[in-house]
Each structure stands twice: as structure tokens, then as C-alpha cells.
Amino acid sequence: MTHLQFDQVTKSFGAVPVVETPFNLAIDRHEFVVFLGPSGCGKTTLMRMIGGLDQPTSGEIRLEGEPVGAPDRRRGMVFQSYSSFPWLTVAQNVAFGLKYRNDLSEQEKAVRAERYLDLVGLYEFSDHFPSQVSGGMRQRIAIARTLAAGADVLLMDEPFGALDALRREQLQTELRRIQRRDAKTIVFVTHDVEEALFLADRVVVFSKRPTRIVAEIDVRSRLGEERSLEIRDGEDFFALRRETIGLVRAAAGDEL
Amino acid sequence: MSAVAETISRPEAAAPPAAASAAARPRKRATRGLLRLRTPLPRGWGPTIAVGASVAIVLAWEFVARLGLTTPLFFPSPTAILSAMARMISDQHLLWHAWVSTLRVWGAFLLAAVLAIPIGVAMSGYRVVGAALEPAIDFIRYLPVPALVPLAIIWFGVGEETKIFLLWLGTFFQLVLLVADDMRRVPQEYVEIAYTVGANEGQVLKDVAFRAMLPGLVDNLRITLGWCWTYLIIAEIVAADSGLGFVIWAARRYMKTPEVMAGVVLIGVIGLATDQLLRLIHRRAFRYL
Ligand SMILES: Nc1ncnc2c1ncn2[C@@H]1O[C@H](COP(=O)(O)OP(=O)(O)O)[C@@H](O)[C@H]1O
Ligand SMILES: [Mg+2]
Numbered sequence: 280m281t282h283l284q285f286d287q288v289t290k291s292f293g294a295v296p297v298v299e300t301p302f303n304l305a306i307d308r309h310e311f312v313v314f315l316g317p318s319g320c321g322k323t324t325l326m327r328m329i330g331g332l333d334q335p336t337s338g339e340i341r342l343e344g345e346p347v348g349a350p351d352r353r354r355g356m357v358f359q360s361y362s363s364f365p366w367l368t369v370a371q372n373v374a375f376g377l378k379y380r381n382d383l384s385e386q387e388k389a390v391r392a393e394r395y396l397d398l399v400g401l402y403e404f405s406d407h408f409p410s411q412v413s414g415g416m417r418q419r420i421a422i423a424r425t426l427a428a429g430a431d432v433l434l435m436d437e438p439f440g441a442l443d444a445l446r447r448e449q450l451q452t453e454l455r456r457i458q459r460r461d462a463k464t465i466v467f468v469t470h471d472v473e474e475a476l477f478l479a480d481r482v483v484v485f486s487k488r489p490t491r492i493v494a495e496i497d498v499r500s501r502l503g504e505e506r507s508l509e510i511r512d513g514e515d516f517f518a519l520r521r522e523t524i525g526l527v528r529a530a531a532g533d534e535l
Numbered sequence: 536m537s538a539v540a541e542t543i544s545r546p547e548a549a550a551p552p553a554a555a556s557a558a559a560r561p562r563k564r565a566t567r568g569l570l571r572l573r574t575p576l577p578r579g580w581g582p583t584i585a586v587g588a589s590v591a592i593v594l595a596w597e598f599v600a601r602l603g604l605t606t607p608l609f610f611p612s613p614t615a616i617l618s619a620m621a622r623m624i625s626d627q628h629l630l631w632h633a634w635v636s637t638l639r640v641w642g643a644f645l646l647a648a649v650l651a652i653p654i655g656v657a658m659s660g661y662r663v664v665g666a667a668l669e670p671a672i673d674f675i676r677y678l679p680v681p682a683l684v685p686l687a688i689i690w691f692g693v694g695e696e697t698k699i700f701l702l703w704l705g706t707f708f709q710l711v712l713l714v715a716d717d718m719r720r721v722p723q724e725y726v727e728i729a730y731t732v733g734a735n736e737g738q739v740l741k742d743v744a745f746r747a748m749l750p751g752l753v754d755n756l757r758i759t760l761g762w763c764w765t766y767l768i769i770a771e772i773v774a775a776d777s778g779l780g781f782v783i784w785a786a787r788r789y790m791k792t793p794e795v796m797a798g799v800v801l802i803g804v805i806g807l808a809t810d811q812l813l814r815l816i817h818r819r820a821f822r823y824l
């Protein structure tokens with residue numbers, strides 16, 4: 280069942296075309312899609328258009344069949360930096376979006392905030408400020424805030440790019456678990472092949488600008504739904520990784 | 536898994552001696568390396584050094600003055616200034632004059648802040664407003680305040696309005712640009728996060744943009760308040776029969792140097808106290824930084 284759809288989308292900034300060939304892509308409900316491509320190819324731009332933060336030059340993006348308009352809480356953003364508000368505590372950050380929801384009682388809001396705080400394992404840090412917790416925890420705050428606000432599409436733009444390898448792996452595992460558990464649709468941007476393969480149901484590989492899709496990798500059929508750290512060391516993962524790196528190299532052309 | 540845990544735990548077991556030598560090292564460095572670029576001061580040293588150096592300067596000043604190398608008329612000693620100040624407090628209502636000046640400064644400062652904050656925010660938040668106002672503001676802020684004194688008197692006479700206007704003139708236009716800059720520096724991510732959790736424009740401004748810029752804003756207000764005191768003297772020298780500027784200027788007419796300096800010192804003391812108070816509030820209010 281299609282949740283999100285790019286229909287003949289093009290985008291240029293002034294005279295500079297970013298997506299020139301009309302772009303089509305259908306993303307299923309509860310699907311984890313990763314955009315993989317050389318830097319500057321337009322991944323962020325595509326993602327921002329889903330969020331309503333940028334408008335397509337032509338074509339249309341549809342959410343549940345309806346053209347997307349201005350940003351709203353159904354499409355939550357997780358950025359790489361400045362992902363949480365420094366003046367709010369961890370708990371206040373997670374609850375941030377809830378105060379704009381008039382459809383919930385105060386009681387329901389509190390329960391909801393607590394649930395997501397717990398889900399990302401930050402309950403004991405409730406009263407800390409973001410400056411007092413690790414970078415990994417700050418990204419968890421952002422994920423919890425987005426989910427608590429009621430997003431059913433998570434748009435994540437290289438959210439783990441600034442983390443060290445160990446924290447990254449840990450957060451990747453957690454994110455995948457949360458996505459299965461809460462049945463969310465996720466569009467995730469990265470330029471890290473391993474990250475892409477570990478997380479995704481489907482990886483979309485982009486060419487350098489002007490952007491088009493060079494390949495779609497159906498990771499689910501190759502690696503299955505369950506992703507554990509062990510899978511990373513398996514033969515299948517290695518083979519898939521080598522293949523994907525080949526595709527990415529070809530896509531980046533002489534820019535590597 | 537357990538093998539990994541073991542190899543990780545081993546360096547920790549060896550930690551105590553390393554920690555002990557690390558604790559010994561900074562002490563040696565503290566005394567020898569204080570003048571190295573950006574070396575942090577040991578705890579508690581900052582205030583001690585600040586007070587010590589200030590006291591030393593005052594003592595040196597007193598010493599030089601007492602040696603008789605300078606005439607008291609030209610360069611009075613700190614004790615002479617202090618006794619002049621005491622005399623002025625008891626005979627010339629010095630504290631009342633200080634109070635009058637403080638009210639003028641705060642009046643003009645608040646007026647400038649109340650107008651500059653929304654205008655500055657609007658200038659960065661809405662490109663149209665910025666484009667429209669920036670040239671004019673940039674022009675006016677380079678006009679020297681003293682040059683506008685005659686104009687102020689023509690417009691407002693020699694009453695309170697003139698003083699407030701001159702102080703306001705000296706700070707408002709600078710402050711608008713500082714506020715606009717604070718607003719401009721609010722990360723776009725914060726704004727976009729708020730929109731994508733369902734906030735509307737007003738909520739984004741109030742709950743995010745304003746909160747994000749607040750620490751910088753408070754700092755800029757503190758600095759602007761300092762400028763107010765600079766312009767105060769100009770305003771009170773030209774057209775006043777009260778305030779510290781008036782007191783200083785009146786004392787000058789009779790060449791009462793200790794009185795002149797007493798007025799100047801009092802302004803410095805008020806400025807220093809206000810500044811420290813605002814810094815303290817800043818630290819308390821923005822503990823999260
Ligand atoms: N607001 C903008 N104005 C002009 N050019 C832009 C803007 N945003 C992005 N671009 C350009 O569009 C291209 C794609 O950018 P982006 O989507 O950020 O790429 P990616 O996320 O894949 O690195 C880049 O060449 C970038 O310079
Ligand atoms: Mg990007």
C-alpha cells in the first residue's frame with residue numbers, strides 16, 4: 280500500500296537544476312527507504328520536499344494520495360545537527376510537539392511523552408539538558424520528539440553522521456527496532472553504504488547531479504526483516520555491500 | 536562479548552597511577568604556564584586576580600599622588616576622591632543625582648529595547664522588512680550623537696525628553712541591528728523542527744526563535760545599557776540641572792578635580808555593578824548553555 284509518492288517531480292533552484300529528469304518513486308506504508316548517493320546529488324532536497332520545507336518545481340508529492348502542502352506533524356524531521364532544543368530538558372524536548380496538539384488531554388500528552396522517552400531509553404535523563412548528554416542521546420531525543428508529536432513518516436537527514444562508530448551501530452539497531460515496533464514509514468538519507476544496507480527495506484541509489492535513480496536494491500528480500508548486529512558480519516551482507524559499493528562508485532562517476 | 540568486556544576493563548585497572556600523576560602535573564603547569572595562550576585559570580583564581588590587580592592599581596595611584604609628583608588639582612589621590620564623594624553625598628545630594636541619571640539611562644534603555652526587539656526580529660524574520668529598513672538604520676547609526684544635540688534641543692527643548700531622546704538615539708539603532716543579527720543566527724533547523732511537529736508561525740516565533748536567540752539578546756542588552764551611560768554624560772552636560780553629568784560639569788567649572796573624578800568614579804561603580812548583576816542573571820537563566 281503506497282504511503283508516499285513522488286510523481287514526475289523536478290526541482291531547480293533558480294537556474295540550477297537539481298532534479299531534472301522527472302522523478303518517480305512510491306514508498307509503501309511501514310517501509311524503510313534509504314536514499315544513498317554522492318554528496319550534493321539532491322537527497323536533502325528530495326527529503327525536504329516530502330516535509331513541505333521545499334516545493335517541487337513541477338510534479339507532485341502525495342501522502343496517502345493527497346498532495347503534500349505546508350509542513351505538519353505527520354511528517355517529522357530529524358536533522359544531523361541542531362536536532363534538539365538546548366533550552367529544554369530532555370523530557371521537555373520529547374514533549375515539545377505535544378503542546379500544539381489540541382486533540383489530546385494533558386493527561387494523554389504526559390503519558391505519550393513518557394512512553395516515547397522510555398522507548399528511546401532516556402527516561403533516567405529526563406531532567407538533563409541536551410548539552411549534558413551524548414550526541415547519540417541527542418539524536419534519540421529527536422526521534423522520540425518526532426514520534427511523540429504523532430509523525431507517521433520520519434524524515435531523517437544523515438541523523439547519525441556526527442556520531443562515532445559504536446554509537447552509530449547502537450542507534451541503527453534501535454531505530455530499526457522502533458520502526459518495526461511502531462510501524463513507521465521512514466525515509467533516511469545517508470552516504471554510508473553499510474548504514475544504508477543495515478537499516479533499509481529498500482535502498483535507492485542516486486547518481487550525481489542532475490539526479491536520477493541508478494538502482495533500487497531490495498534489501499528485504501536479500502537480508503530479511505530482522506536486523507541484528509550479527510547480520511553485519513554475515514556473507515550475505517558482505518556480498519550485498521560489495522555490490523552496492525560498485526553501484527555507488529559507478530553512480531558517482533569521476534567524482535570519487 | 537565477555538572477552539571484549541575484559542579487554543575494555545583492563546586499562547581501567549591501570550588507571551590509578553596515571554590519574555595520580557595527571558593530578559600532580561597541572562599544579563606545576565598552573566604556576567609556570569599561566570601566560571601560555573588560552574590556558575585556563577585554576578578554580579577561584581579569576582576573582583582573586585581581578586580584585587588583587589584592581590587594589591594594586593588603586594594603591595599605586597595613591598602612592599604616586601602622595602609622593603607629590605603631581606598637583607592635586609591635576610591628579611588627586613583616591614582618598615581625596617573618596618572624601619570628595621562623601622562630602623558630595625552629604626552636602627550636594629550626589630546620590631539623588633545618581634538616581635536621576637540611573638532613571639534616565641533605564642528609561643531610554645527600556646524604550647530602545649522595547650522598540651528594537653520586535654523591529655530587529657521582524658527585520659531578520661521577514662526579508663521585506665529587512666530590505667526596507669536596513670539602509671536607513673545603517674545610515675542613522677553612524678551619525679554621531681553629539682552632532683544631533685542641537686537638533687534634539689530644537690525638537691524637544693531642554694527638558695527630560697531631550698536627554699531620553701539622545702540616549703535612545705545612541706542605542707536604539709545599534710540595538711536593532713544586534714537583535715536582527717541574533718535572530719538571523721537562530722539555526723534554520725530549529726524553525727523547521729517546530730513546523731514539522733505542527734507549530735504555527737506565531738508559535739515558532741515565540742517558542743523557538745525567541746527562545747533560541749534569548750541568551751545572545753540578553754548579552755546585547757547588557758552591552759547596550761553600557762553605551763547609554765556614555766551618552767548620558769553628553770546629554771546631561773548640554774542641557775541639565777540634575778544628574779551625574781551635570782554634577783561633573785558643574786565641578787569642572789570651579790576646577791574641583793576631586794569632585795569631577797568622584798562623579799566619574801561613581802558612574803564607573805554603577806556601571807560595573809549593573810554589568811555584574813546582569814551577567815549573574817545571564818548565568819542563572821541560561822544554565823543550559
Ligand atoms: N536553497 C538552495 N538554494 C540553491 N541551491 C541549493 C539549495 N539547496 C540545495 N542546493 C543545491 O542543490 C544541490 C543538492 O543539494 P542537497 O539536496 O543538499 O544534496 P545532498 O543532500 O544530496 O548532499 C546542491 O548542489 C546544492 O548546492
Ligand atoms: Mg544533504
